[in-house]
Amino acid sequence: MPNSDVTSRNWRTSAVSIAAQDPAPLPQARSLASQVVRDLGRVAMLAIASLAAGLAINRFSPGPLPIVYQTPEQRFDAELTTLVAAAPFKIAPAATVGLDEFRSAVESKSALILDARPSVFFEQGHVPGALNLARDDFARDYRGLAGVLKAATDKPIIVYCSGGECHDSRLVANALLSLGFGNVSVFTGGWDAWSAAGLPAATGSGR
Secondary structure (H helix, E strand, O other), X not given: OHHHHHHHHHHHHHHHHHHHHOOOOHHHHHHHHHHHHHHHHHHHHHHHHHHHHHHHHHHHOOOOOOOOOOOHHHHHHHHHHHHOOOOHHHOOOOEEEOHHHHHHHHHHOOOEEEEOOOXXXXXXXXXXXXXXXXXXXXXXXXXXXXXXXXXOOOOOEEEEOOOOOXXXXXXXXXXXXXXXXXXXXXXXXXXXXXXXXXXXXXXXXXX
16 A cells, blocks of 8 residues: 555656646647738738739720620620710711701612611601611610621711710711721711701601
8 A cells, every 4th residue: 555655646746747847839839820820811911912903904904804704795795885985075076967968868878877866766756767876775786787787888877866965976976987987977967957857757666
């Protein structure tokens, strides 16, 4: 029994000694974790800064890449829409025609007549023979008229809208010029001048 007590006391003494000589590694672990967190924070900040720089460079480059994938048709529609999105004060001067010249072109069918007003107004009344190439739905209408427009590449094209302060006809005319149509002009009097002169009108979505 005495030997057993001595052994027990020695074991407890050894355990206490080992514990005293091997302090818990908790402070070191906390220091390591803090360092990892700081490093991850730096990496995240660097990634965010790089992303922001890349987006800024792409945004202001001459040919920015789309952030979201677009089909060729969607990209073409976006380009067409951009062509008619200029502010009125940025519209370049376009060739213009008066009522007499416009009426002559309509009656002789020597030019392709395009109505740049929204479809709802076109259907209520338009110049006979005119096609609706609305500025506010330019991409869709352009694709719908692609065959007719392609055949009229070298033919005179006259665009009109409501007249007066309406800029839609100029925007559409300039878009067509940008797309390679070489003989495009604007009837500045528009539908208001045509209807005020008591000239013939057509209704509906067709010609």
